Amino acid sequence: MTTRRLVLTRSAAVIGAASTGLLLPQIARAQSAKVRVGFMLPYTGTFAQLGVAIENGFMMALAEQGGKLGGREIEFFKVDDESSPPKAIENATRLVQRDKVDVLVGTVHSGVQMGIHKVARESGVLNLIPNAGVHIATRAQCAPNVYRTSFSNSxxxxxxxxxxxxxxxxxxxxxxxxxxxxxxxxxxxxxxxxxxxxxxxxxxxxxxxxxxxxxxxxxxxxxxxxxxxxxxxxxxxxxxxxxxxxxxxxxxxxxxxxxxxxxxxxxxxxxxxxxxxxxxHYSDSLDTPRNKQFRLEYAKTFKAQPDVYAVQGYDTGLLLIKGANGAKGDFSNKKALYAAMDGAVIDSPRGKWTMSPSHNPIQDMxxxxxxxxxxxxxxxxxxxxxxxxxxxxxx
Known part of the structure; x- marks a missing residue:
């Protein structure tokens, strides 16, 4: 089965510059081009509903910012990871090398996550994990460019x-x-x-x-x-x-x-x-103004009730917004990008949480x-x- 890939928008300016052979200065290009965000999530199979909920939550967080990251417009790329570990490295590599994403959001299945993790560590691309709780990703193989917004399995x-x-x-x-x-x-x-x-x-x-x-x-x-x-x-x-x-x-x-x-x-x-x-770390019934507001907006937007996966997707968006704002939209400024995410306090529907030194949420249970x-x-x-x-x- 071939991997499904959807390019949701396309920057005519970038294509035009490439086709005419114009080599713009790196900084100017970084600031004028769109931020490239890749989703590598399950869109078919057992975990399809989880992948959709994560993406919905993420998009909702960005919509609250006018659909921009650090003031820049966004271009989205999607790959169905099919919850298939054997395809994980190939799929992640496609997003990083062919689509040249600035950030890779994925995934649900821990086996697939380990494939993404290998690519993220080798390429240095920013990887935000919206679900997979596999320990090694934020333990022995932790990395400055890998952040989890969900939980560790323990x-x-x-x-x-x-x-x-x-x-x-x-x-x-x-x-x-x-x-x-x-x-x-x-x-x-x-x-x-x-x-x-x-x-x-x-x-x-x-x-x-x-x-x-x-x-x-x-x-x-x-x-x-x-x-x-x-x-x-x-x-x-x-x-x-x-x-x-x-x-x-x-x-x-x-x-x-x-x-x-x-x-x-x-x-x-x-x-x-x-x-x-x-x-x-979450419950639909959390009786807080923040959770009630989130649940109402999500239901109005997507005509569905949010779950823990939607919250994790939303929080992934909130964390990326913090990073993008800290780096003033310049994703090549890794120092500012990571510092903003390291020090972030996420005002989540689950309750406020912070990022541990190994890039895993410190949160109430x-x-x-x-x-x-x-x-x-x-x-x-x-x-x-x-x-x-x-x-x-x-x-």
């Missing part, structure tokens, strides 16, 4: 421990898929829960993307923990919630999870999700409880939760 679960202990759940079983995101989510849970005084009595795993949970649910019943903590997402999360309830475990063993357990799946899970507690197909915020599980950025050395 951040939401890092905040679970104290919330569980506060509720008297001192012995827990952990369950997830056996894959990188599950392992990284476990790291946060293990650190947070044991630090709060909890004991993990068993760690259970299911091959990814297997959704046959019955044998492990039977084992959980025999172990009789105070609580179960988990990391699942998407259709597999809905199936786990239904199976957990069908096994009767929800009656006497409290279920906790990273917020992705109940994000976007409450309709599919139905009553089985009721009472489940999760930690997450909310404790949420499912009630009537809604993730209701019932408190803050962790204030200013940061990823440790282990092994990060900015070169």
């Amino acid at each position: 951040q939401p679960t890092r905040a679970l421990g104290k919330a569980m202990m506060d509720r008297g759940h001192k012995k827990a079983v952990w369950i997830t898929w056996n894959y990188a995101a599950g392992e990284e989510a476990y790291e946060g849970f293990e650190e947070g829960y044991t630090a709060a005084g909890g004991t993990i009595i068993k760690k259970l795993g299911v091959p990814f993307p297997n959704v046959e949970f019955q044998a492990l649910l039977t084992e959980i019943a025999s172990l009789k923990p105070d609580a179960v903590a988990c990391f699942f997402a998407g259709g597999g999360a809905a199936k786990f919630l239904r199976d957990y309830a069908a096994a009767g475990l929800n009656k006497n063993i409290q279920l906790y999870g990273s917020g992705f357990l109940t994000e976007g799946v409450l309709e599919a899970a139905g009553p089985a999700a009721d009472g489940v507690l999760t930690t997450m 909310y404790l949420r409880k499912v009630e009537n197909k809604e993730n209701k915020v019932i408190g803050i599980a962790g204030k200013a939760v940061a990823d440790p950025g282990t092994g990060c050395r900015m070169s």
